[in-house]
Amino acid sequence: MSIVNADVASVFDEIADPLEVRGANAFRVRAYRNTARVAPGAGCADA
Secondary structure, three states, rough: OOOOHHHHHHHHHHHHHHHOOOEEEEEHHHHHHHHHHHHHHOOOOOO
């Protein structure tokens, strides 16, 4: 089973959700959201 960039992006987005709900640092939450947004086009080949 190979992991594709979209799967990685989804995980980062899922991590951001509970952080935001718990009131974590806004910059940290934004970092996870930004990573989720750019991960699908990060230049790694999807298998």
